[in-house]
Amino acid sequence: xxxxxxxxxxxxLRTLQTDGRIPNAELAERVGLSASPCWQRVRRxxxxxxxxxxGARFDQARLGAxxxxxxxxxxxxxxxxxxxxxxxxxxxxxxxxxxxxxxxxYDYLVKVAVxxxxxxxxxxxxxxxxxxxxRHSRSSFTLRCLxxxxxxxxxxxxxx
Numbered sequence: 001x002x003x004x005x006x007x008x009x010x011x012x013l014r015t016l017q018t019d020g021r022i023p024n025a026e027l028a029e030r031v032g033l034s035a036s037p038c039w040q041r042v043r044r045x046x047x048x049x050x051x052x053x054x055g056a057r058f059d060q061a062r063l064g065a066x067x068x069x070x071x072x073x074x075x076x077x078x079x080x081x082x083x084x085x086x087x088x089x090x091x092x093x094x095x096x097x098x099x100x101x102x103x104x105x106y107d108y109l110v111k112v113a114v115x116x117x118x119x120x121x122x123x124x125x126x127x128x129x130x131x132x133x134x135r136h137s138r139s140s141f142t143l144r145c146l147x148x149x150x151x152x153x154x155x156x157x158x159x160x
Contacts, residue, residue: 016042020054066115067141069114069139069141070139074136086131
């Protein structure tokens with residue numbers, strides 16, 4: 001069982017969120033530890049599942065899919081087979097960046113990267129509309145990303 005996070009754990013997480021490649025010695029200095037205890041804390045945070053992986057961020061425009069589209073999807077039915085089938089289909093489509101099962105008017109929010117309106121039309125015709133069980137979809141092109149962080153890290157608990 002994991003113990004509650006203290007202020008140093010949270011400082012480690014915040015630092016790694018902005019620079020996942022920071023050398024351990026520099027991380028230790030930033031959070032006020034020596035290298036060995038810092039390394040042990042990072043390993044514990046990994047083992048306890050607070051840190052689930054490390055990755056790089058990419059320039060979507062340089063990769064040839066500069067437009068981000070948010071698609072609201074409503075399914076025909078909501079039985080387990082349709083939900084599982086839809087989830088599996090989304091997992092197989094490379095342009096799909098994120099998928100959220102939601103409450104409200106639509107069943108899912110799907111975040112997709114495409115190359116302009118022509119790329120979006122191709123995505124719709126050749127991929128999304130081929131997925132069985134979709135009753136309705138509504139799309140919005142994003143204009144600009146104002147904030148993008150990989151996770152919310154709550155403030156330290158009082159006395160933590």
